[in-house]
Each structure stands twice: as structure tokens, then as C-alpha cells.
Amino acid sequence: MMKLEKLKIFKGTVIHSLKIDHVEILPNSLLGVNGNNGKIEFLKSNINDFEGELLSLEKDYQIDKNQDIVDLGNKFIIPGFIDTHAHAPQYHNAGTGTDLPLLKWLEKYTFPVESRFKDLEFAKNVYSKVVDRMLKNGTTTVCYYATLHLPASKLLADIVGQRGQRAFIGKVCMDRHSPDHYVESTADSIKDTREFVDTILAAGNPLVQPIVTPRFAPSCTDELMTQLGQLAQEKNTMIQSHLSENLDEVAWVKSLYPTLPSYTHVYKHFNLLNNKTIMAHAIHLSDSEISLIKQCEAGISHCPTSNFTLSSGCLDTRKILEAGVKLGLGTDVSGGFHPSILYVIKDAIKSSNHHHFNNAQYKPLSFEEAFYLATVGGSQVCGLQDTIGNFLVGKEFDAQIIDPYVANGPFDVFEADSLKDIFQKFIFLGDDRNVSDVYVKGNKIDL
């Protein structure tokens, strides 16, 4: 007999993805989570005889069915969302400064607010709020950019750790083409990044990992790019940056690197493009750049809310998927004004529909595919495909409990609605009011 002292069992409807074009909707399920390691112990679905099933579980696991079972009733459980690209300091500006394209937007709104994070009180206020906001919206994993400041970047990691979120956190590196009030020397950038990586690793929280973060090629000298590539390799960390978001940016990179074949090749040249790399946007890529990304096994963070707001363009997600490149979704707060991946899911569908307007043969993203990208796709981009993304046995339990019937909620359910209809209504009409509980690695988060 297996004795598990700490087993939590969720009884009700479980929804997740195993394949990109199909959502598994599993009524009458029992999902067991091992409280010792936060992993999924079992998932049994379409159960007819709950009493019999529970009796056998009582024998196998010595559970107390009055204490260890959470009855979901008419709520359902889905994986936590994975935001593969968000700027924590920019949350201060979310919903403002939506009138300019990328390079002017950076100068006018973004660098000024990021430079304020030398003030730790200011940082503490914004960072506490962004982490809370993400969790309330069911986002259990985030790839965060902080700012170039070491103390505030460490503070973000502390706050994420205290709140129990899963995250990759990057001290931003930028030693050129930046305002005088918001730039660092090459030596400081490397020294502080090294200290940041070492500090996060020494803290030993498996949920919070450092990520090497050159802001984008135009804001890093060759020397800095070279050393960041070496550091990421030495410490075996993830890498994140921006790629081919805006046509003026692409032309700028071409002028900075006239002898390299493309923007993507710039990152490759400095050993910053590999299977641990997340590139945000990647809209204006040639076929050979997509092939290079595939060959290097890097992933793309698709940020359509930002791409619409900054008028950057519409990523051809079908082409990226058909090329076999890992693809996840990102809010890109505050280029993207909305902190919720639910919002990004809808913009990913609309962005894909735009390609369909111009080409009747084009197969736009279905809502099932967009949900997959928000969960399983994100896990692949983060290198966590064996750890999170869905409820396969052995993965860690990162989840949200969704209440479609919450009082004063954002949508209505009618008698004829199937479970799939209700789930789709949540995707299109739902918001944080429907998120009743959030779990990361089996731990319930205080919302």
C-alpha cells in the first residue's frame, strides 16, 4: 500500500490540452496532487462510480475523504497560464502611452519609467502589484524583464518568491543607444548580471530562475553581447531578448550589422540563440531566419496585444507552427496594455484572422490552438514541457479553478450550453472575476 500523508484530490471537470488542436474536456474527474512534491499523482476521468473509486483511493492512499477532497461543483480546473514575455516595471504604465511606435515609445514612456526603479520603494510598490495582478489573472509562470538596476531586480525575485509564483527573472542589460539617465557600462552590466544570476541560484528556490537578458541587439555593444553569451553558457541559464518587432528596428539592426545576414543571425553570432532562448515578437522574419530559429531550437513569444498597440505587425503564427518552432504567448506589458493571457489569447486569434483576410487558404488559429499556446506552448518555450503546461501525471500542479457562475461575473451560462461552450465563453468573455483559486506546484496562492 502507498501511504501518502498529504494528498489533495479535486473532484469535478478538468480541462487541458495534450495536442494543439484539441482541448480535453474531462467531466467527472478525480485529480490527485501529492502535497509533498506538488506533483500530479493521478487523473481519472468520466468516472461513473465515485463512491467505488474513492473507496479504492482510500485504500491505496489512506486518504480521509472528508478532508482531502475539494469538490469543484460547477467550477472547472485548467492549467495556469504561462506568460512568456512581460516587463514587470512597465506595469506602472499599463493602459497609458499607447500612441507611439516602438522606438519612439521606448524613448518617451518606457526608459523614463524604468529609470525610476533605482528607487527601491518605488520598485517595491510596482513589483508587488504586478505580481499580484498576474496571479489574480491565473498566470502561474512569467518570464519577467526587470530593469538594469541590480537591487531592484533582486527585489523582484524576492517578491515573486514570497508570493509563490513560478518565474524567470532577468536583470536587463543595455550599455549603448540608451538615454544618459538609463544606461550602464559594459563592465557593470556583466558584473551585475553575474551577481544577479549567482544570487538567484544561491537562493535555491526551484520556482524562481535567472534569465540572461540583453534588452535587444541595438542596446548592447558587441562586447556585452559576447560576454552575455558566455555567461549564459557558463551558468546554463535561459536567455531572453526581442527580435524583429518593428520595421524601423529591423533597419537599424541592419545598419549596425551590415555584414551579418539578418537580425536573427546577430543573436546567433554572439551565442545567444539556442534551445534555452526566448525571442519576443519575431514578426518580420525571412524564411531563412525561421529556419535558423528552428535549427537552434529557440522559442518565440508571440505578443499580439503589444503588436497591435505599438502597430508592430501581425506574426504569421501558422508559418511558425508549421516550421516546428516552439511558440508561446506573452503579454509584453506594457507594450501590451493588458496583464492577462486571456486577453492575449483573443488577440492571437484576431491577429491570425488578419492573415486569413488576405488569403482564403490561410488557416487561422482556433481558440483551442490559442489555449494550447497559452499553456503547453508556453511550457515548451520555457523549457518546462516536462514540468508544467497540462495535467499529465508526474507534472507539477500549476492550475486555476474557474468559476463560470461567479456572482456579477462577466458572462452568462444558459441551459443548452455544453461544457465546451462554457469553457469557450470563459476564453472569450471571462476575466479575473472567474479565477477563484490559483495553485503553483500544488501550493494554493493567497489571491
Ligand SMILES: Nc1nc2[nH]cnc2c(=O)[nH]1
Ligand atoms: N515591446 C518592447 N520591445 C522592446 N524592444 C526593446 N525594448 C523593448 C520593450 O521594452 N518593449
Ligand SMILES: [Zn+2]
Ligand atoms: Zn518586450
